[in-house]
Amino acid sequence: MVGTLKKNTARPVTPLGILVQQLEQIVSAAQTESVSTKFEASLNSAYKLVAGLDSYLEECTTSESDALANLTTKTQQEDWSKRFSDGETVKALEQEMLSGHIEGQLLKMLVSISKSKRVLEVGMFTGYSALAIAEALPDDGYVLACEVDEYVSQFATDCFAVSPHGKKIEVRVAPAMETMKQLIKDGESFDLVFVDADKGGYIDYLRLLLDSDLLADDGFICVDNTLLQGQPYLPQEQRTANGKAIARFNHFVAEEPRVEQVLVPIRDGLTIIKRK
Ligand SMILES: C[S@@+](CC[C@H](N)C(=O)[O-])C[C@H]1O[C@@H](n2cnc3c(N)ncnc32)[C@H](O)[C@@H]1O
Missing domain, CATH: 3.40.50.150 (Vaccinia Virus protein VP39)
Known part of the structure; x- marks a missing residue:
């Protein structure tokens, strides 16, 4: 039967995972604060740099x-x-x-x-x-x-x-x-x-x-x-x-x-x- 098995989501336990989570929170806080467009753009760019790394490693590594x-x-x-x-x-x-x-x-x-x-x-x-x-x-x-x-x-x-x-x-x-x-x-x-x-x-x-x-x-x-x-x-x-x-x-x-x-x-x- 589909959908009866529980799949828990892992919490971040690596420096990179924790950094991604912290940046996510800062990016979302920046949306409600009055930060400059330039600051928001740099923040988003930093977030994308770290948030994409783990999935890219998965993609480039033998299955x-x-x-x-x-x-x-x-x-x-x-x-x-x-x-x-x-x-x-x-x-x-x-x-x-x-x-x-x-x-x-x-x-x-x-x-x-x-x-x-x-x-x-x-x-x-x-x-x-x-x-x-x-x-x-x-x-x-x-x-x-x-x-x-x-x-x-x-x-x-x-x-x-x-x-x-x-x-x-x-x-x-x-x-x-x-x-x-x-x-x-x-x-x-x-x-x-x-x-x-x-x-x-x-x-x-x-x-x-x-x-x-x-x-x-x-x-x-x-x-x-x-x-x-x-x-x-x-x-x-x-x-x-x-x-x-x-x-x-x-x-x-x-x-x-x-x-x-x-x-x-x-x-x-x-x-x-x-x-x-
Ligand atoms: C981080 S997990 C191991 C993960 C595993 N090597 C893997 O890569 O999936 C640590 C394991 O060590 C076991 N452990 C903790 N203390 C131990 C000890 N003194 N002797 C043997 N095993 C122990 C725990 O029960 C746990 O299952």
Whole structure:
């Protein structure tokens, strides 16, 4: 039946998305204020410059697979706040956590260019990035996804089952730090580690990766949300707990002599890190 499924609209969670929303409000306020025609024209021009960017990136980037598009729709249709209030998820989750088309395609490119075969994901949610990465891996490639929440883990596993690449993904439901320590004991190592879980844990995850053999010698790490809605460079009093954690993490990375890194301003910021 058409029209019975709920599709929530995502709120902006990237510096660009927030800027577009703020400019929208200023453009609309300018219509009721007596501003000069020249000022209004410059404002509209600034608004168009930023408002068109995300959809242009979508247009110019290789399309996502049907499996990834369906996973996104399913994630948008879920009532995450009810799942949490009903006690089905252990954490308050939201559709905005899903990385999506552009970042997913970047991860796919990195996997395929680096010829990675084994990928560790720290923080899976409904599985968008895990499945995107799996799509770029060879047939014998492997993704181990760490996720603490049983509900999303099952949600993702159901989505993986309808993709031919789903068989490359193993999910471990436990705090990621526990899983990573066990993997070290088991002598496992990975070509790429994608960190996208609790922001307060980022420094510990990175330390563990650098102090152990969990990251292969020529492996690399991608860390998500390192722009955290602009909070790390905005005045300190505007920072949430996650904003403070990311500001500390970015500083830690910048001061860590064993690595080189680049913060790519895609979506909410993605830092790519490798050993020197
Ligand atoms: C931002 S979402 C991941 C999004 C996903 N990588 C994607 O691209 O669609 C973060 C996920 O990390 C999980 N998480 C948070 N803390 C965790 C922990 N300590 N160990 C494992 N997973 C954790 C949350 O339950 C949530 O599903």
